[in-house]
Amino acid sequence: MHVNTFDRYQSNESLIHRLDPRVKVVVTVLFIVSNVILPDGAWLAFLLAWGMVLLVNILANFNIDYALKRSFIAFPFALAAVTVIFTIPGQPLVAFTLGSWELTVTDAGLIRFASIVIRSWLSVQMAILLTATTQFPDLIHALRHLRVPQVLVAVISFTYRYLFVLVDEAMRLMRAREARSAHPLKGQGGGSIMWRARVTGNMVGQLFLRSYERSDRIYNAMLARGYRGHYQTLNPHVMSANDWLIGGLAIAILVIFQIVGRL
Amino acid sequence: MLFSPIVPNIIGNLVNDPAMHIPDGFLSITISIIFWVITILLLTIATRKTQGELGERQIPLMGVMAAFIFAGQMINFPVLGGTSGHLLGGALAAIVLGPWAGMLVMAAVIGLQALLFQDGGLVVMGANIFNMGLLTALIGYGLYRSVAGQNRGVRLAVAGVGAWLSVMAGALATALQLWLSGTSPLAVVLPAMLGVHALIGIGEALITVAALAFITQTRPDLLEAKAVKARGGRGWVFVGLIIALAVVLFSPLASGNPDGLERVATDLGFIGQGAGVPFEILPGYTIPAFGGTDISTILAGAAGALVVAIIAWGVGRTLRHRTTPTSEPGNLP
Numbered sequence: 001m002h003v004n005t006f007d008r009y010q011s012n013e014s015l016i017h018r019l020d021p022r023v024k025v026v027v028t029v030l031f032i033v034s035n036v037i038l039p040d041g042a043w044l045a046f047l048l049a050w051g052m053v054l055l056v057n058i059l060a061n062f063n064i065d066y067a068l069k070r071s072f073i074a075f076p077f078a079l080a081a082v083t084v085i086f087t088i089p090g091q092p093l094v095a096f097t098l099g100s101w102e103l104t105v106t107d108a109g110l111i112r113f114a115s116i117v118i119r120s121w122l123s124v125q126m127a128i129l130l131t132a133t134t135q136f137p138d139l140i141h142a143l144r145h146l147r148v149p150q151v152l153v154a155v156i157s158f159t160y161r162y163l164f165v166l167v168d169e170a171m172r173l174m175r176a177r178e179a180r181s182a183h184p185l186k187g188q189g190g191g192s193i194m195w196r197a198r199v200t201g202n203m204v205g206q207l208f209l210r211s212y213e214r215s216d217r218i219y220n221a222m223l224a225r226g227y228r229g230h231y232q233t234l235n236p237h238v239m240s241a242n243d244w245l246i247g248g249l250a251i252a253i254l255v256i257f258q259i260v261g262r263l
Numbered sequence: 264m265l266f267s268p269i270v271p272n273i274i275g276n277l278v279n280d281p282a283m284h285i286p287d288g289f290l291s292i293t294i295s296i297i298f299w300v301i302t303i304l305l306l307t308i309a310t311r312k313t314q315g316e317l318g319e320r321q322i323p324l325m326g327v328m329a330a331f332i333f334a335g336q337m338i339n340f341p342v343l344g345g346t347s348g349h350l351l352g353g354a355l356a357a358i359v360l361g362p363w364a365g366m367l368v369m370a371a372v373i374g375l376q377a378l379l380f381q382d383g384g385l386v387v388m389g390a391n392i393f394n395m396g397l398l399t400a401l402i403g404y405g406l407y408r409s410v411a412g413q414n415r416g417v418r419l420a421v422a423g424v425g426a427w428l429s430v431m432a433g434a435l436a437t438a439l440q441l442w443l444s445g446t447s448p449l450a451v452v453l454p455a456m457l458g459v460h461a462l463i464g465i466g467e468a469l470i471t472v473a474a475l476a477f478i479t480q481t482r483p484d485l486l487e488a489k490a491v492k493a494r495g496g497r498g499w500v501f502v503g504l505i506i507a508l509a510v511v512l513f514s515p516l517a518s519g520n521p522d523g524l525e526r527v528a529t530d531l532g533f534i535g536q537g538a539g540v541p542f543e544i545l546p547g548y549t550i551p552a553f554g555g556t557d558i559s560t561i562l563a564g565a566a567g568a569l570v571v572a573i574i575a576w577g578v579g580r581t582l583r584h585r586t587t588p589t590s591e592p593g594n595l596p
Contacts, residue, residue, distance in 0.1 A: 120288025159327075159329035163334070170334040
C-alpha cells in the first residue's frame, strides 16, 4: 500500500489547500457543531450550510460534487434513526401495519428524521474536504498547536506512518492464507466457523508479534538517531493575516446560519 | 475504485464494521460534550501512566500497536451469506498492553479512522472512543486480570467472555447515547444493537482467544501473571466487574418478551420531543423504562450475574493465593 493512497488530492494548489491546517480543523469542527445545534427543520439554514460545502469544493479546485460523491459512507447509520419517524407523536400522515406492529408516520417524526440525516450528511462532507485538502502530517501538527497532548499526537503520527507497513504485513498474511486455501465454486469454503475464526486469530496473533518486535527495532533505531522522547519539527506553522481573515469570515458565516435557523 | 485494489478492501471492511462508529449529527451536542469530557479525562491519565511505565519507548510502541490494531481489523473470515467477521481489538489491546496503553492505542485507531476515512464523526469522536476504546479496555483488562494467575484454559475462557462483553458494552453505550440524543427510541435501538452485537461479539471472542493462545505459545513472557498484573492495579478487577455487571443487567431489557417491549415502545413514544431541549432529557426518560414488570426481569438478571461474579471472584481469590507463591506454572515455554 502506498502512502499516496490517501494523498491523491492533498498536493493540489488552491486557496483551501494553502490555508493553515489549524484554521481548517477549527472551522470544520465548528461547522459540524453548528449543524448539530441547529433546530430540527431549519431547512433554510441547512441549505445555506450545503452552499458553504459547495463553495469550499469550488475554492479547493475540486469538482462541485467532489464531497457529495464521497459522502454516502455515513448513510447506513441512518437506519439507527429511522424509527423516530413512527415514534414521535404529531400529525399522523400515513398508517400501515407491519406484522404485529401498527406504524404511523407522523409529520414531526419525518422532520426529525430528515434533520438528523441532513446534519450528518453535511458534517461528513466538510470532514471529507478537510482530509482531502490537508496533508496528514500538517493535520497532525495542527492538532499539536490546538493543545492536543503531545504524546497522543506523536502516537497518532506514528500510527499513520506504520499503518502502511502493517497493512502490507496483513495483506501478506492474507495472501498466504489464500494461497493455501481451496475455494469451492459453491459454498463458503472449508472448515467450521470456529476453525476459520481460530485461523484468523492465529494470523492476528502473528501480526501482533511481528508488530511488537518491530516496535522494539524502531525504538532502537530512533535511539541511534538521537531520539529523546519527543518529536521535533522544522515547520514553524505561522498563521498569516489571510488565515485569520478566512477563519474569521467562516465563523461569522456559521453565526449567520445559527441566526437564520432560529428565525 | 480509483486507487490500488487494496483500498476498496479496506473501505469495504470499515463499512462492514458494526454499527458502532457513530457519524456526526446523530448525537446531541450535550451527549457529545459529556463523552468528550470523560474521554479526555481518562486519556489524560492514560498518557501520564504510560509515560511513567514505558518512558521514551511509549511513542513507538503505542504507535506501532495502534497500526497493528488497524491492520488486524482487516484480516477477516467468511461467516454466513457473504458477511465476514473480523477483530475489533479493544479487549485484545488492553490485555496484551495493559489498560492505559490499550486506551491510548484504541483512541489513536478511532481518531485515524475518523480523520482518514470519515468512519465515525469528529464532534462525536469522544463518544466513539469511549464506546470502542475505553469501555473495552476496562472490561477486557479487568476480567482478564482477575484470573491472571490461573491456568491457560481459564485465562483464555475469561478473555473470551471479556471480549464478548466488551463488544456488548460498546453496543449498550452506543444505544443509550442514541436514545439520550433523541435519535432513536430505546425500545428499538437497545434490542437491535445488543442483538446484532451478541453475534459480532462471538467473532470478537473467538479471534481474541485464538490470538492470545498464539501469543502465549510464542511469547509466553508477554502474558505471564507477573507481567499482566504489573500493567494495572487490583482496582481494575472491580471496575471491570462492575461494568460487566451493568452490561449483564441491561441485557434482559432487550431479550425480554416481545409484548413487554411493545408496551415499553408505546410508553416511550414521547422520546425525541425533548431533543431540542437537551437538559430536560434525563429526568423524563429514565424512569418509564424501568416501570412495571421489567423490574423483576432486571432484578433476576442482576441477581444471577451478581452470584456468578461473586463465585468467580471468590474462586479466583482462593486460587490466586494458592498460585502466587510458586512461579506461574502454566506459563513455562
